[in-house]
Amino acid sequence: MTTVVNVPPSLDDQSFEDVLRQLAPLSADAKILIDTRHVRWASPYGLVALLTLAQSRPERMSLAVPDLEETASYWARAGFFRQAEELYDLHGVYPKRVGAGAADSNVLLEITAVGKSEDVHDVVGRIQQKAQLMLRDLQLDAKATVGFAMTLSEVCQNVVEHAGRGGWVMVQTYRWTKRLGRRVVVIAVADAGVGFRQSLESAPGKEHSDRWDDAAALEDAVIRGASRFRDPGRGQGLAGVRRYLGRWEGKLAVRSGTARIAIVPNWDDDVPLAEHLPPFPGAQVQVTIPERSTQPTSPRGRGGAAQR
């Protein structure tokens, strides 16, 4: 018997938890159909997390593609199906080929596999070619675009250095209407490899406090810059990302295992730490940088809709 897991119409880092909640009680060898037919919009996080989901299950799953042609077309332009064909049995109609010139101008980096150092060079080089677009659309200055490339490099390196298997990255801009009323640029990086807790546990001679779980591991790594390596120079990547985001009102959210930690700017009302979430292996990172604004920002209602 096949269990159908329904994917919400708006798929982002928050609503993806619904997918994980449905999967949590299912056995490892369960036959599963991921039903995205009713999805109308997906964030970069939603798309790379769907790929990671397939990577995390021993049994190959099926995926029903979005019914809406516009959605399926966008997913194709974002490079989703090209990656998903390797991971899922796909059901439904979707564009098999994306013609030259059909790329979505909002997709700064289509879904790209990251597994080795060369991939990071490639990803950074490609995002630098889009720097002018970021300068124009988000009114960021040149310094911010360099910092953005550094941030992208560091979060991708987390996969290369710690995951033990490949992951995916995607970068996109969109207008975040309800939450922010401004354009944002979002980096999403996800893998189903070794999560933060297991990575830190592999540090030689490392002793952990009584309260040692996924949340504590995330706090150690993201807040205190801990690393599994003895070298004191390690752990600088995420610390640098935090500094950069602090200057540009950016948001960092990192999920690993059963916890999620967020560095929350003034314009957002996310919780800093969420625990006891449905389990999901590896690490999933989302970086959000808003368009520059002279207007003070305040948190808006939850469940912000977005327009591409």
Place this chain on the structure above:
Amino acid sequence: MMNHIDLSTVLRQTVACALYSNLVTRPTGAAVRGQIERLLSEMGDRTLTVIDFSQVSMIDFSCADEVIAKLLLRYAEDNPPREVYFIFRGVTDEHWEAIDAVLERRGLALVVERDDGVHVAGALPDDERRAWQMVHQLGRAAVAELAGVLGEETVVAQRALDALSRRRLVMKVEDDYIVVGADRG
């Protein structure tokens, strides 16, 4: 003798793709540092080397740690393989973000060349920074002379100069000290 190492050239010699102009990732940084050390080993036992960033688009934190921090650590340890002094050229504000972070984390400092001359930058105790600036101002100074202008005991000035020598931020020439790159402004 002044040597010159163009980091973008070293990067192209190091990574598989000649098109890369970014110093990103730890493996790349480790490989670049290895190539720099090979070049230094061919340059003699006491050298002044310009590390040139002019053609480097970007450096990230991990690569800055591998290339710069570990290079400085290697030649500032008690028994360095040779006496090497560095001047960093072509460092932009964008490069500096990552470089400053790793220097701060490791407690390191370096000499950077700008249009108006050389400057010391990074994590340096106040007494050492003051001593470096005064030696730079004087052009060349003996311990007693430095102590006099700083208004400190000779032993205090000597301690600061020893620390700066160990960090390869000043050179000892006979009984005097000069800052690295002093003739450059």
